[in-house]
Each structure stands twice: as C-alpha cells, then as structure tokens.
Amino acid sequence: MPGSLKRLLIGRPLHNNEIIKEKLPKWKALSIFSSDAISSIGYGPEQVVLILAVPWALAYGYTWLVAAAILLTLGFVTLSYAQVAQANPGGGGSYSVARNNLSELAALTAAAALFIDYSLTVAVSISSGTDAIISAFPMLLGHRLELNLFVLFGILMLINLRGVRESSNAFVFPTYAFIFGILALIAYGIFRMVTGHEVVIPQQSLARQPLDWAVLYLALRAFASGCSSMTGIEAISNGVPMFKEPEVRNAKITTYWMSTILAVMFAGITLLILHYHIMPAENVTVVSQVAELTFGRSFMYYYIQVTTMFVLYLAANTAYNGLPPLLSILARDKYMPRYLAARGDRLTFHNGIILLSIVAAVLIILYHGNTEHLISLYALGVFLSFTIAQCGMVVHWRKEKVPGWTVRAFLNGLGAAVTGIVVLVIMVAKFFYGAWLILVAIPSLIYIFKRIYNHYEDMREQLALPLDESITIKPAEGSNIIIVPVAGVTRVVANTLTYAKKLSDRIVAVYVATDEEAAKKIRGKWEKWNPGVRLIVLYSPHRAIIAPLFKFIDRVEKKKNPEDYITILIPEFETKKWWHRLLHNQTGWLLRTLLILRKNIVVTVVPYRLEK
The missing domain is CATH 1.20.1740.10 (Amino acid/polyamine transporter I)
Known part of the structure; x- marks a missing residue:
C-alpha cells in the first residue's frame, strides 16, 4: 500500500510515549468492551x-x-x-x-x-x-x-x-x-x-x-x-x-x-x-x-x-x-x-x-x-x-x-x-x-x-550461540563463487557485475536461452560488451528458466571445495511507481524465494532504481 493512501486510511504513526493516550476511561471502555454482550x-x-x-x-x-x-x-x-x-x-x-x-x-x-x-x-x-x-x-x-x-x-x-x-x-x-x-x-x-x-x-x-x-x-x-x-x-x-x-x-x-x-x-x-x-x-x-x-x-x-x-x-x-x-x-x-x-x-x-x-x-x-x-x-x-x-x-x-x-x-x-x-x-x-x-x-x-x-524451540536450539564457550570466527580459507543470472545486456546487469567484482574474482554470468536465436544474440552482445566476466548460456527447449539454473548451481556445488561459498547475485530494477511493478514479471523475486527455500547458499538482490 502506498504511503499516502496508508496514512489516509490508518493515520499518522504514533510514538511509543503516546500509548498512555490510548488508555480508556470506564465510560469509553464500556462502549468498547460491552458492545458484544449488550448487543x-x-x-x-x-x-x-x-x-x-x-x-x-x-x-x-x-x-x-x-x-x-x-x-x-x-x-x-x-x-x-x-x-x-x-x-x-x-x-x-x-x-x-x-x-x-x-x-x-x-x-x-x-x-x-x-x-x-x-x-x-x-x-x-x-x-x-x-x-x-x-x-x-x-x-x-x-x-x-x-x-x-x-x-x-x-x-x-x-x-x-x-x-x-x-x-x-x-x-x-x-x-x-x-x-x-x-x-x-x-x-x-x-x-x-x-x-x-x-x-x-x-x-x-x-x-x-x-x-x-x-x-x-x-x-x-x-x-x-x-x-x-x-x-x-x-x-x-x-x-x-x-x-x-x-x-x-x-x-x-x-x-x-x-x-x-x-x-x-x-x-x-x-x-x-x-x-x-x-x-x-x-x-x-x-x-x-x-x-x-x-x-x-x-x-x-x-x-x-x-x-x-x-x-x-x-x-x-x-x-x-x-x-x-x-x-x-x-x-x-x-x-x-x-x-x-x-x-x-x-x-x-x-x-x-x-x-x-x-x-x-x-x-x-x-x-x-x-x-x-x-x-x-x-x-x-x-x-x-x-x-x-x-x-x-x-x-x-x-x-x-x-x-x-x-x-x-x-x-x-x-x-x-x-x-x-x-x-x-x-x-x-x-x-x-x-x-x-x-x-x-x-x-x-x-x-x-x-x-x-x-x-x-527447534529454531532456538539450532541458532542459540553459547556465550560461555570459546567460539571464534575463523578467517576465510576458501573463496566466494559468484553466479549472476542475467536476462540480457542492460545497465541493471552492469551494476550487478560491478558489485560482484568487489566481492570476488570468481564470477560467472548465466543466461537461460529458450531458442538458438536468443542464445546466438546474447553471445554476440556479450562479446561486443566484453565486461571481463565469463558468460555461460544454458539452452532450455521447454522454455523453463528456473530448472536449468538450479541444475547449473547443483553442478557448481558438487565441484566446489568445502570451504568455498556460493553467492547468487540477482540483478533487479526497482520501478519509480508502485503500479509499474504490476507491468513486469516477478522472476527475480521467485528465483530469490526458491533459492532461499531450497539451497544453503547466499542470495542477494542488487537493485537498480529507475528514475522515471
């Protein structure tokens, strides 16, 4: 709900100290609490x-x-x-x-x-x-x-x-x-x-x-x-x-x-x-x-x-x-x-x-x-x-x-x-x-x-950190493998790859093509752009996007060293107005949700805000 509409319907936020003003005298409380019984x-x-x-x-x-x-x-x-x-x-x-x-x-x-x-x-x-x-x-x-x-x-x-x-x-x-x-x-x-x-x-x-x-x-x-x-x-x-x-x-x-x-x-x-x-x-x-x-x-x-x-x-x-x-x-x-x-x-x-x-x-x-x-x-x-x-x-x-x-x-x-x-x-x-x-x-x-x-209780047992024990944060021994799913050559992808290079040198971009023509077109654009990051094109004859990407991540997981991390950086543009979001698919959101639910890897959305 946009902020202005929410303020109109709900009202301005109240400070914690204002809770005393929300207390009820008896004559008001009677109308609040007795309406059920009396009615x-x-x-x-x-x-x-x-x-x-x-x-x-x-x-x-x-x-x-x-x-x-x-x-x-x-x-x-x-x-x-x-x-x-x-x-x-x-x-x-x-x-x-x-x-x-x-x-x-x-x-x-x-x-x-x-x-x-x-x-x-x-x-x-x-x-x-x-x-x-x-x-x-x-x-x-x-x-x-x-x-x-x-x-x-x-x-x-x-x-x-x-x-x-x-x-x-x-x-x-x-x-x-x-x-x-x-x-x-x-x-x-x-x-x-x-x-x-x-x-x-x-x-x-x-x-x-x-x-x-x-x-x-x-x-x-x-x-x-x-x-x-x-x-x-x-x-x-x-x-x-x-x-x-x-x-x-x-x-x-x-x-x-x-x-x-x-x-x-x-x-x-x-x-x-x-x-x-x-x-x-x-x-x-x-x-x-x-x-x-x-x-x-x-x-x-x-x-x-x-x-x-x-x-x-x-x-x-x-x-x-x-x-x-x-x-x-x-x-x-x-x-x-x-x-x-x-x-x-x-x-x-x-x-x-x-x-x-x-x-x-x-x-x-x-x-x-x-x-x-x-x-x-x-x-x-x-x-x-x-x-x-x-x-x-x-x-x-x-x-x-x-x-x-x-x-x-x-x-x-x-x-x-x-x-x-x-x-x-x-x-x-x-x-x-x-x-x-x-x-x-x-x-x-x-x-x-x-x-x-x-x-x-299960969550508390698994997440609790016993402070009475000697637990140290070990220095990183492995490396961070960055996977960037891309939908094309855009400023959103460029912004994400710039951020990826600040995290690791092991970066790979992945594009899922639904036909040979799309695969040929993305390779040509990528080579002409030459961002210094390897592009892997996955072919999906059944037009599925998520499944081929998951299979690729599974292969990377099997090959990586135990001390390595895998980070998925999802490029995503943020529209200027809330209703603009309704005009675009939610593949990035869906991918993020499925990855978090099914994979023990790091998932990050890298936003790129549109100005108009």
Missing part, C-alpha cells in the same frame, strides 16, 4: 423463542424459566470474571489464568476456545446487524453478503487499525444510543402493559406441555442458544491493560456495569416477548416485532432498528479489542507467529486485527451470513473458556491464600460447576447443530499451537 439482546432472546416456539409452540411456556436460568448463570459468570481481572492485571483472561494455575493443555484449550469465540463474535455480530436492517428495509435482502463484507473490511477493520482511541470515539455514540433505545422500549412497553387493559402475560405465553424428554431437550437447546447472550463477558478480563489507572479497579467496575445493563435488557425484552406472545417470523427479528407492537412504525421503531444494526455491527469490535492482545500473549509464549506480538504504526496489534478479519470473513462466506447457523457454533467455546478460567481461579486462591480466599474460591468453584454444566448441556443439545465442529476445531488449534511452539 446480544438483538439475537439472544430470539434464539430462545425460536427453539421453544416449534413445533406447535408446545414448549413456549418454558421461555421464562429458560430466561431465569440464563440470568442466574450470568450472575455467576460476572462475579467470576471480576476476580479474573483482579488476578491477571496483565490481561489474557482464561488463557493467562490456566497458564499460571493449571496446565499447558488447559491454557491452550482456553486459547483455542477464545480464538473461536472471538472469530464467531465478529461473524455473528455482523450477520445479526444485517438481519436487523433487512427487517426494516426488506429491499436489501439480496445484498446480505456484500453488506457483511463491506462492514467487516471497510469499517471495522480500518477503524481498529487506526487505534484504540479512534475506535472508542467512533463507537461510543452508537452503543449508548442503542442502550437508550432498548431501555426506552422496555420502559414504555411495561408502562403500556401496566396501564392497559390486556393481560400482562397472556395464557398462551404460559401454556406448556408437561415436561418429558422431548420438551426437556428443547428447553436445553433454548438455554444453550440463549447463553450466547453472555459472549463478551470475558472481554474486559482480556483487556485490563487498556484501562486507565487504576486498571484493575476500573475493569471490575466496568464488568459490573456491563452485566447489570445486560441483565435488565434481557429480562425486559423477554417480558415483552411473553406479553405480546411473539412468534418467530421469516426475515423479521423478534426485537423488530416487539418494537413495532410497542411503538408502531413510528420514529422510535426505526430508531431502534437502526441503532440495533449499528451496535450489532460494532459488537464485533469487542473481539477486535480482545483477540489481538490475546494473540500477542500467545506469540510472546511462542504458540503463535511472533509478528502477532508486534504493535503497528498506531500502537495496535495490527497483524492480529487483519488475521481476525480474514477468519471472520471465511466464516461469513461459508455460512452465507446465516445467524442461526453461526450461533449453533457459538456458545460451546465461550463456556468452555469460562469453565477453565473458574477452575484456574480456584487454584489461584488456594495458592495465594489472601484474606477471604475461601469465599472467593467458593464463588469460582460454584461458577466452574455452573458453566461446566452449561458446557455439557450445549454439547448434548447442539451436538448435531454444529457443536461437533467446535469439538474438532479446538484440538486442531491446540495441535497448531504446539507445532508452532516446537518450531520456535
């Missing part, structure tokens, strides 16, 4: 009703029981993750807790679960946002995928590449506008409910078939899908270092704020769903139906739909502030590529942001932006990481034995039991609806983490 109001209650309303609404009356169970679970998870933030001020959430208190396998399982969770957060949030706007504007139905990908790459990725402060400024208003809209909807809906003549909860919303195995299975599936509303609760514990001082205290307070708002909104929307006896409708979300029945097709209806769309889109930002820092910690621990630990121009973990965007795009394309199918994959990884974190915290408090540690350990132990049960419920209830994919994906990611770690 789940757009699809969480809907998923409960979607399952219980079919077949023939036989289990609809269990909606309030399932909602109560979800709210109770939310309370345990909130208390537990406030303690995770306190115990791990460096961030990393479940992964850091497991790494410090459990085992490598537990830590990598948590990391894999979080990787999947955050990737699905982006895919689900964007897909749900598109569903919300399509509910209000059905004419956009045929452009679902294009809308999803535009929001992903054209808005979310770019804003996050610009830095934490920029993204928080962009996302504060939509998040608080959504909170205001939903709370206004709930308040007005309850006011009408209380002052109107209709029954608060109609009989058809409470009617239910007696509990049997089939109904229990539906209730468990509804609970498992509704638990997707808790995704994002762990995000604050992953990003404690992003808060202003005192980081831990501010992170805990923000966690409580977030969960309280989420609980009120979830309970309120569920109450209105039961009051209106909302049934699922194709291409119309449950929140859209509630808003229309409460406000009619008024300004407030469209306000709620638009703010729901924005906050669902921006909910993906929670993942952008949670996963890249986690990937940086994994990279520091050698379980992910090291470049994921590097901060970019804007002090963001830019490589992690780009990786997350690509993975989310793949999920959106594979599942055609279908929210229901994506959510089927969602909650298992989330609650698995929850459970690992709680177990790790129990071990943490037992080791630390701070005042009141028994109460803290009990809370985390109870949280582990609750979330562990949820994991089992999700595995059973949603196994054939996508949970089995997560059970395959997590071991696959753990395997990848271990392979990356083993590679870095």
Whole structure:
C-alpha cells in the first residue's frame, strides 16, 4: 500500500510515549468492551423463542424459566470474571489464568476456545446487524453478503487499525444510543402493559406441555442458544491493560456495569416477548416485532432498528479489542507467529486485527451470513473458556491464600460447576447443530499451537550461540563463487557485475536461452560488451528458466571445495511507481524465494532504481 493512501486510511504513526493516550476511561471502555454482550439482546432472546416456539409452540411456556436460568448463570459468570481481572492485571483472561494455575493443555484449550469465540463474535455480530436492517428495509435482502463484507473490511477493520482511541470515539455514540433505545422500549412497553387493559402475560405465553424428554431437550437447546447472550463477558478480563489507572479497579467496575445493563435488557425484552406472545417470523427479528407492537412504525421503531444494526455491527469490535492482545500473549509464549506480538504504526496489534478479519470473513462466506447457523457454533467455546478460567481461579486462591480466599474460591468453584454444566448441556443439545465442529476445531488449534511452539524451540536450539564457550570466527580459507543470472545486456546487469567484482574474482554470468536465436544474440552482445566476466548460456527447449539454473548451481556445488561459498547475485530494477511493478514479471523475486527455500547458499538482490 502506498504511503499516502496508508496514512489516509490508518493515520499518522504514533510514538511509543503516546500509548498512555490510548488508555480508556470506564465510560469509553464500556462502549468498547460491552458492545458484544449488550448487543446480544438483538439475537439472544430470539434464539430462545425460536427453539421453544416449534413445533406447535408446545414448549413456549418454558421461555421464562429458560430466561431465569440464563440470568442466574450470568450472575455467576460476572462475579467470576471480576476476580479474573483482579488476578491477571496483565490481561489474557482464561488463557493467562490456566497458564499460571493449571496446565499447558488447559491454557491452550482456553486459547483455542477464545480464538473461536472471538472469530464467531465478529461473524455473528455482523450477520445479526444485517438481519436487523433487512427487517426494516426488506429491499436489501439480496445484498446480505456484500453488506457483511463491506462492514467487516471497510469499517471495522480500518477503524481498529487506526487505534484504540479512534475506535472508542467512533463507537461510543452508537452503543449508548442503542442502550437508550432498548431501555426506552422496555420502559414504555411495561408502562403500556401496566396501564392497559390486556393481560400482562397472556395464557398462551404460559401454556406448556408437561415436561418429558422431548420438551426437556428443547428447553436445553433454548438455554444453550440463549447463553450466547453472555459472549463478551470475558472481554474486559482480556483487556485490563487498556484501562486507565487504576486498571484493575476500573475493569471490575466496568464488568459490573456491563452485566447489570445486560441483565435488565434481557429480562425486559423477554417480558415483552411473553406479553405480546411473539412468534418467530421469516426475515423479521423478534426485537423488530416487539418494537413495532410497542411503538408502531413510528420514529422510535426505526430508531431502534437502526441503532440495533449499528451496535450489532460494532459488537464485533469487542473481539477486535480482545483477540489481538490475546494473540500477542500467545506469540510472546511462542504458540503463535511472533509478528502477532508486534504493535503497528498506531500502537495496535495490527497483524492480529487483519488475521481476525480474514477468519471472520471465511466464516461469513461459508455460512452465507446465516445467524442461526453461526450461533449453533457459538456458545460451546465461550463456556468452555469460562469453565477453565473458574477452575484456574480456584487454584489461584488456594495458592495465594489472601484474606477471604475461601469465599472467593467458593464463588469460582460454584461458577466452574455452573458453566461446566452449561458446557455439557450445549454439547448434548447442539451436538448435531454444529457443536461437533467446535469439538474438532479446538484440538486442531491446540495441535497448531504446539507445532508452532516446537518450531520456535527447534529454531532456538539450532541458532542459540553459547556465550560461555570459546567460539571464534575463523578467517576465510576458501573463496566466494559468484553466479549472476542475467536476462540480457542492460545497465541493471552492469551494476550487478560491478558489485560482484568487489566481492570476488570468481564470477560467472548465466543466461537461460529458450531458442538458438536468443542464445546466438546474447553471445554476440556479450562479446561486443566484453565486461571481463565469463558468460555461460544454458539452452532450455521447454522454455523453463528456473530448472536449468538450479541444475547449473547443483553442478557448481558438487565441484566446489568445502570451504568455498556460493553467492547468487540477482540483478533487479526497482520501478519509480508502485503500479509499474504490476507491468513486469516477478522472476527475480521467485528465483530469490526458491533459492532461499531450497539451497544453503547466499542470495542477494542488487537493485537498480529507475528514475522515471
């Protein structure tokens, strides 16, 4: 990307000292970290009703029981993750807790679960946002995928590449506008409910078939899908270092704020769903139906739909502030590529942001932006990481034995039991609806983490220089054999041969001819130029360039002395403008790459810069 375009899209580079300005106050952090959890109001209650309303609404009356169970679970998870933030001020959430208190396998399982969770957060949030706007504007139905990908790459990725402060400024208003809209909807809906003549909860919303195995299975599936509303609760514990001082205290307070708002909104929307006896409708979300029945097709209806769309889109930002820092910690621990630990121009973990965007795009394309199918994959990884974190915290408090540690350990132990049960419920209830994919994906990611770690360990073992031993650099005994592949007689070749003569007297130029006429022509030009370097012409009747050159290098390798070096100097011209490069083949780049990958020789590109 040319520098000017990059500056326009990303902004000016930030100095290391400016990182303090990127720290977030609580009110901004709430919009950044809670958008995922709070936005789940757009699809969480809907998923409960979607399952219980079919077949023939036989289990609809269990909606309030399932909602109560979800709210109770939310309370345990909130208390537990406030303690995770306190115990791990460096961030990393479940992964850091497991790494410090459990085992490598537990830590990598948590990391894999979080990787999947955050990737699905982006895919689900964007897909749900598109569903919300399509509910209000059905004419956009045929452009679902294009809308999803535009929001992903054209808005979310770019804003996050610009830095934490920029993204928080962009996302504060939509998040608080959504909170205001939903709370206004709930308040007005309850006011009408209380002052109107209709029954608060109609009989058809409470009617239910007696509990049997089939109904229990539906209730468990509804609970498992509704638990997707808790995704994002762990995000604050992953990003404690992003808060202003005192980081831990501010992170805990923000966690409580977030969960309280989420609980009120979830309970309120569920109450209105039961009051209106909302049934699922194709291409119309449950929140859209509630808003229309409460406000009619008024300004407030469209306000709620638009703010729901924005906050669902921006909910993906929670993942952008949670996963890249986690990937940086994994990279520091050698379980992910090291470049994921590097901060970019804007002090963001830019490589992690780009990786997350690509993975989310793949999920959106594979599942055609279908929210229901994506959510089927969602909650298992989330609650698995929850459970690992709680177990790790129990071990943490037992080791630390701070005042009141028994109460803290009990809370985390109870949280582990609750979330562990949820994991089992999700595995059973949603196994054939996508949970089995997560059970395959997590071991696959753990395997990848271990392979990356083993590679870095192997590299460290082979490259480490033991400074306690006497190691001297021996003077050169052999010579340097210079091979210069040429494509003709040009200033680029002349520049390269001039440099070659400063390195060695053993220089040979090599030209690969695809026909006899080309071979005769290059020999004639070379003899007329007479640069003082021998030219070897290789004939390639099949028009291959790389293979004959490699065979020649193999012959030189076999004949050289053990102490000799072989250096390949690749002449290459650099175009004045970046797009000029697209007009030329990349043989030099390809040759350099293949030589480095396949030969234990020195490869150097000798550039010649064009002036126009």
